[in-house]
Amino acid sequence: MSVTDTQICNEQYIEVNGTTLCYFEWGTPKAGSPTILLVHATGFHARCWDQTISHLQGRHVIAVDMRNHGRSSNTTGVGWEVYGDDLKAFVKALDLKGIVVAGHSMGGHCIVQALVDIEDRVQRAVLVAVSYTHLRAHETRGNL
Numbered sequence: 001m002s003v004t005d006t007q008i009c010n011e012q013y014i015e016v017n018g019t020t021l022c023y024f025e026w027g028t029p030k031a032g033s034p035t036i037l038l039v040h041a042t043g044f045h046a047r048c049w050d051q052t053i054s055h056l057q058g059r060h061v062i063a064v065d066m067r068n069h070g071r072s073s074n075t076t077g078v079g080w081e082v083y084g085d086d087l088k089a090f091v092k093a094l095d096l097k098g099i100v101v102a103g104h105s106m107g108g109h110c111i112v113q114a115l116v117d118i119e120d121r122v123q124r125a126v127l128v129a130v131s132y133t134h135l136r137a138h139e140t141r142g143n144l
Contacts, residue, residue, distance in 0.1 A: 007057055011071075016089035017082070022046070022071035023064040023090070026053055030060060034100045034123050038063040039087065039107030041129075045070030064090060066110065084113020091118050102126035 010025045024046050029035055036059055038049045046063035047070070053061050065072040067086055087110045091099070100123055103111040108130030115125060 007053075013071075014090065014093055016093055017086050019067045019073040019075055019086065021064055021067065021073075021086065021090055023062055025060075025062050026056075027058065027060040033059060034098050035060045035062060035096055037061075037091070037096065037099050037101040039066065039101065039103035039110050040064075040069065041105035041107055043069070044104075062094070062096075066106070080109050080113055083110045084116075087111065088114040088118050091121055097121050098123045100124045100126070102128065103130070104128040105130060 007026050011022065012025060013020050013022050015021075036056060038046070038052070038061065040046060040048050040063070046065045049061075049063045053063070064087070066083055067078060068074050083106070091114065099121060101111055103109070103126070105128070108127035111125055111127060112130070115122060
């Protein structure tokens with residue numbers, strides 16, 4: 001049984017940091033249950049999480065296509081800080097609070113970059129297969 005057989009997925013678009021991000025949303029927010037935000041790895045897209053989402057029935061889940069991936073806008077000259085800024089702007093634009101955010105590889109890097117400024121909106125962060133050696137953003141802000 002596929003995700004679309006058990007739960008409706010809504011494809012949406014939002015403008016952040018001068019680019020258009022596509023995201024997919026399952027379920028609706030529920031009091032006492034955090035929204036789950038999923039961020040993909042390099043070369044993937046938001047729908048790579050479909051099998052994971054199939055085990056999260058009844059939850060409010062959002063999976064985002066980061067810039068230059070999936071159905072989001074393509075731009076050039078983008079580094080980790082831009083991806084982190086996009087994710088931070090995305091979370092703020094949707095006014096997400098008390099979220100559980102999970103990222104695989106590049107998605108984890110985006111989360112680490114964004115957490116510096118949105119940690120008050122995040123209940124838990126799950127980083128999968130992330131090798132993070134560049135901590136300048138955190139060192140300069142005194143978070144380490």
